[in-house]
Amino acid sequence: MPGNPNEIKLVNNAMSNATRRKIMNFLLAGDKSTEEIEGEVGKTMLDFHLKLLQQASLIEIEEGTVRLSEYGKNFLKDKEEKGADKTADISQAKPIEITEVRQFLPCIADSSKFRVIANIAPPLGGTLKVLEPLFSRGKYSDKINALIIQKGEIITTIYGTGKVTMTMIKNEGEARESLENLKSTINNAIAKGVAPAPREKVRVEPMELYKYLPQTNCGKCGEQSCYTFAIKLMSDEASIDKCTPLKEKQYALNQEHLQVLTAYI
Ligand code: SF4
Structure with a gap:
């Protein structure tokens, strides 16, 4: 069951995406086949979404059947309770x-x-x-x-x-x-009438950001190395869109990780 900061990051990353949240909520009604999930959320990157949820211990997959893990059930229950608190806060607000x-x-x-x-x-x-x-x-x-x-x-x-x-x-x-x-x-x-659950505050280290950068030291971001760029990200002196190689297909997952990690800086 996720408990340490790295595991919490996996969970936050898994739940940062609307399709994956939709899959989790769909599974609340009971076990589903991958075909049923495909019918609910579409085929695009379904394997990838399921893999991230599984890596985060939120779901279990067995012979084509997908179910919420005990941790996944508790996670959604906890989120629902927190959401109920927040509803009271936001229900006071009027459209702007x-x-x-x-x-x-x-x-x-x-x-x-x-x-x-x-x-x-x-x-x-x-x-x-x-x-x-x-x-x-x-x-x-x-x-x-x-x-x-x-x-x-x-x-x-x-x-x-x-x-x-x-x-x-x-x-x-x-x-x-x-x-x-x-x-x-x-x-x-x-x-x-419902505000999103607050994000967990997780400490991010430059080495962790560096891990997801292309590590080619190409200099396109204006920095001499990927590690220098990671330090600039940490100090909010740079944003990940300055690393243009990250937009290449092979780095799609790295980019997603970096987007989540930089949100905690
Ligand atoms: S552009 Fe990206 S890959 Fe190139 S040095 Fe900067 S961070 Fe590294």
Whole structure:
């Protein structure tokens, strides 16, 4: 049964994907054949998804029959109970609207990009903290009562007061599109009345990130070696999309691992 940090990471990685969560919930109704699972979630990468769930000890597979392990059942039960607590928190929230996009200023880091200030209403206040797990690279700061979200180059900060700032924005169109995406992600969670379970806080070491990098020291990320790049990832001075070789098919699994690991930094 998962208990140490490495095993917990396997579980978090397995449950970080919507298809795998759907498979787990489908198995709640009872044992299923792989064909039945295929009918529910589709054929794409099904073997891969099942393998990750099995590696995490969440499911057992025997002669084409897939079932939840005891740990998998307890994991879902625990998640459901935590989810019930969070429902109370989020049920207070009302859907948000973008009420104003009021300032475009050149970014300090890159003057060809813009810093945007906008407003949402009603303000989300303390609900922001509960919404943190909606965003793979989201981090709630108690100190400034704000949720900080990184997506590619863009960093969006949503304050409890309703103010929103965005950096490294190309133009007004990109600002409005990013704000609309943000609004729809948050409003979908509010409509469901259930916030995602908080992520486990797991300590990540540079060597662990290095393990999943291509280890070719090609320099395309602008660093001299993959290990230097791993250290930059740790200090949030780089993002994994700067390692373009990772986009190659052979590194698809490595990229997925890195996305999960960097979310814990
Ligand atoms: S681009 Fe990727 S493979 Fe190349 S040095 Fe940077 S991290 Fe390593």
